[in-house]
Amino acid sequence: MNVHNTDAxxxxxxxxxxxxxxxxxxLSSVDAIFKQGRMSAVVGPNGxxxxxxxxxxxxxIPAISGEALFFxxxxxxxxxxVAYVPQRASVDWDFPATVIDVVMMGLYRSLGxxxxxxxxxxxxxxxxxxxxxxxxxxxxxxxxLSGGQQQRVFIARALAQKADLLMLxxxxxxVDAATEKTIITLxxxxxxxxxxxxxxxxxxxxxxxxxxxxxxxxxxxxxxxxVAKAFTDANLAEAYGGRLTQATPVxxxxx
Amino acid sequence: MDGLYIGLVLxxxxxxxxxxxxxxLLGNFLVLRKQSLMGDAVSHVVLPGIVVAFIFTGSMSxxxxxxxxxxxxxxxxxLIELVRNLGKVEPGAAMGVVFTALxxxxxxxxxxxxxxxxxxxxxHALYGNLESLVWLAGMDASSMFEPEALADLPPxxxxxxxxxxxxxxxxxxxxxxxxxxxxxxVFAHAAxxxxxxxxxxxxxxxxxxxxxxxxxxxxxxxxxxxxxxxxAARLMTNRLLPQILWxxxxxxxxxxxxxxxxxxxxxxIGSGFSVSAAGMIAAVSGAILGLCAVAAPQRKGxxxx
Numbered sequence: 001m002n003v004h005n006t007d008a009x010x011x012x013x014x015x016x017x018x019x020x021x022x023x024x025x026x027l028s029s030v031d032a033i034f035k036q037g038r039m040s041a042v043v044g045p046n047g048x049x050x051x052x053x054x055x056x057x058x059x060x061i062p063a064i065s066g067e068a069l070f071f072x073x074x075x076x077x078x079x080x081x082v083a084y085v086p087q088r089a090s091v092d093w094d095f096p097a098t099v100i101d102v103v104m105m106g107l108y109r110s111l112g113x114x115x116x117x118x119x120x121x122x123x124x125x126x127x128x129x130x131x132x133x134x135x136x137x138x139x140x141x142x143x144x145l146s147g148g149q150q151q152r153v154f155i156a157r158a159l160a161q162k163a164d165l166l167m168l169x170x171x172x173x174x175v176d177a178a179t180e181k182t183i184i185t186l187x188x189x190x191x192x193x194x195x196x197x198x199x200x201x202x203x204x205x206x207x208x209x210x211x212x213x214x215x216x217x218x219x220x221x222x223x224x225x226x227v228a229k230a231f232t233d234a235n236l237a238e239a240y241g242g243r244l245t246q247a248t249p250v251x252x253x254x255x
Numbered sequence: 256m257d258g259l260y261i262g263l264v265l266x267x268x269x270x271x272x273x274x275x276x277x278x279x280l281l282g283n284f285l286v287l288r289k290q291s292l293m294g295d296a297v298s299h300v301v302l303p304g305i306v307v308a309f310i311f312t313g314s315m316s317x318x319x320x321x322x323x324x325x326x327x328x329x330x331x332x333x334l335i336e337l338v339r340n341l342g343k344v345e346p347g348a349a350m351g352v353v354f355t356a357l358x359x360x361x362x363x364x365x366x367x368x369x370x371x372x373x374x375x376x377x378x379h380a381l382y383g384n385l386e387s388l389v390w391l392a393g394m395d396a397s398s399m400f401e402p403e404a405l406a407d408l409p410p411x412x413x414x415x416x417x418x419x420x421x422x423x424x425x426x427x428x429x430x431x432x433x434x435x436x437x438x439x440x441v442f443a444h445a446a447x448x449x450x451x452x453x454x455x456x457x458x459x460x461x462x463x464x465x466x467x468x469x470x471x472x473x474x475x476x477x478x479x480x481x482x483x484x485x486x487a488a489r490l491m492t493n494r495l496l497p498q499i500l501w502x503x504x505x506x507x508x509x510x511x512x513x514x515x516x517x518x519x520x521x522x523x524i525g526s527g528f529s530v531s532a533a534g535m536i537a538a539v540s541g542a543i544l545g546l547c548a549v550a551a552p553q554r555k556g557x558x559x560x
Contacts, residue, residue: 059445060444060445079446079447084441092287095437096287096495098493101495105434105442105446113432141493
């Protein structure tokens with residue numbers, strides 16, 4: 001299915017990234033490469049620094065050392081090519097806004113602070129909602145959405161950014177099966193069209209089915225490469241210690 | 256409409272309205288950002304700043320007072336961090352301790368300093384001096400076009416009008432950044448919105464409004480108006496722009512009804528003396544919030560499920 005050159009450039013390169021919360025290290029000198037045109041997962045136990053790595057790469061939290069390059073450039077020069085999807089639970093869904101209001105926030109970079117939203121932008125936002133099967137709920141208050149619907153709105157907002165790289169923090173956490181299927185189908189389509197997706201993922205049983213590349217993390221990098229090469233029992237045991245028992249059988253599951 | 260009415264009722268009411276509307280506009284974002292307490296803190300800590308500025312300069316001009324208030328706000332931010340870290344308490348508790356302590360310090364300083372000839376004392380700091388901000392030169396409607404008469408308008412009117420213009424300009428020019436960073440600061444940061452700058456600008460404007468409102472309407476109105484109209488408005492609608500318009504409406508109603516009730520209203524119910532207009536305006540805004548909490552259409556949405 002991947003028609004693209006396998007040694008295409010990196011969409012995101014992380015080099016020597018270290019982050020600490022207080023005096024507790026959250027990331028220790030992590031190197032990782034996420035290739036263009038690929039679906040990549042970031043996995044690891046709780047507190048392994050998965051979300052932290054994404055946030056530090058995006059400059060949302062400060063890194064002690066290290067750098068992140070997007071398409072070979074610093075973030076400031078590539079920001080419009082990157083869309084970040086935060087954890088659904090990180091916002092207050094009681095905010096007075098409708099579904100389409102939130103999607104149109106994704107137009108911030110293309111509109112800038114002042115240009116008004118016109119008919120064509122509204123149509124485009126509706127198209128993005130259509131891609132996640134949410135167009136019929138465009139005018140609904142966001143407080144009335146289910147968890148899965150909230151996640152779809154976030155994905156639609158990222159689509160509205162027309163980015164080449166999607167950075168997703170736990171996009172499947174607490175969503176229904178239908179939403180998970182919609183999102184993964186959509187991401188696979190974007191990647192087939194040349195886009196790149198990097199997702200923090202916690203469900204080891206779906207890594208092989210969903211992703212092509214993987215970064216296994218536990219504060220430091222355990223392994224980074226194709227799922228076939230890096231997603232091994234030995235690497236998982238190293239990352240999760242002795243806690244990994246039920247995930248082992250599903251590793252044999254084929255794509 | 257005779258002259259006394261314009262000078263004695265319309266002008267002070269207008270001053271109350273200007274202060275109330277400025278506070279209500281900013282209050283919408285404080286409430287949505289869960290920073291109501293921050294507005295409370297800022298409007299408290301400007302007092303010691305103003306008093307110290309007055310002690311140093313001996314004047315009540317806006318420039319030094321704003322500088323003093325800014326210094327006090329900075330000091331309070333440092334103290335809050337210090338109390339949080341050394342005292343190992345949650346941020347709300349640290350804020351509560353610091354801003355009441357600084358406000359009390361301001362009250363003590365104010366009592367010690369000689370402010371008799373500028374009409375600035377503890378009472379004014381608390382509930383302002385709205386009733387005395389009259390326009391004696393405004394004898395009839397035509398004096399609104401006489402430069403001499405206009406020069407006699409209370410200076411607070413102009414200052415508060417300027418503050419309101421600044422607030423509206425901020426909301427218009429920073430609307431998109433403000434909305435995106437209020438709803439989802441993490442996303443906003445990633446999309447390149449200057450999240451910290453917008454947050455700092457919002458709090459700075461709260462301080463500017465608190466300083467300009469201080470000697471006119473006092474701390475009580477500022478605190479009530481930052482929270483009550485916006486919180487009540489949130490219960491009326493599920494859209495942001497209508498919420499802001501509702502909050503302005505509630506601020507207007509509070510100021511006009513409150514000012515009237517404090518004077519003429521008290522006479523109507525047979526009370527021989529009038530009460531503090533600022534106190535009454537704050538009380539009316541509280542009553543509106545209470546009413547909305549019981550009867551407003553969206554009260555379930557805002558109070559959680």
